[in-house]
Amino acid sequence: RQKELDESLRRLNKFIQENNTKKQQAELKAKEEKLQATQLDESIRSLLLYTKNLRKRLSMLKVEVKHMGRFGQFLESVLEVSEEFNTVEDVLKRFETLKTTNQDLASRSNTAVQRNEAAKKELAQVRMSRDDDVMQLNTRIAQVLHTLDDETTDLSPEESLDKQLSSAQDALVGVSACYLGIDNLYSRVRSVTTVPRPLETETEAKLSRIAFFIQDLEAILQEVRRTEQRDRDKERERERETQSQTK
Structure with a gap:
């Protein structure tokens, strides 16, 4: 159990x-x-x-x-009325080319504006410096002549001549600095100019060359701006045509 x-x-x-x-x-x-x-x-x-x-x-x-379908229809309509393009891709490639050209023109315009402004400022500085130097030299010459008139009465002819030569050398230093500034700006203008021209030697000719260069830059800038305006007008016209066809 x-x-x-x-x-x-x-x-x-x-x-x-x-x-x-x-x-x-x-x-x-x-x-x-x-x-x-x-x-x-x-x-x-x-x-x-x-x-x-x-x-x-x-x-x-x-x-x-x-x-986006209406834009496709617009591109197709362009092919119908234009013999320049065979396919829609051709139209788009042309648009990209124009877009790149417009960007390049805008870049060149900005570069031209900057160069023009820089040249204007440098020329203004050179002119201002030249005017200041000339004014200072005239004042200095007047002071030297006045001093010479007072001092030469008590000096021998040799001492008087040495005094005049020393004063003239001091005055020439300022004039030389002004001429160096003009030569520097003139050299920069020649370095960016593609049209061969004879080398100017006279100061007035150099200043004229600099002035012509600035005028050329302004003309290029105006032409670039006109081209950009024409491109914008064409773009607005194409947009109006697109809107009209869509409606």
């Missing part, structure tokens, strides 16, 4: 252990499935949001395609 009870107790304990093991396994599996379900829910929400964004992007692209 006792053996039967012991055997029953052993089987009961074994059954309980097996059930506990199965329970733990079931709980672990349930946790894993719950975690997978949570991850799947997050993936679904992410995919739904991605799909929503794609649909929104698709709607925007449809609107853009519809909006």
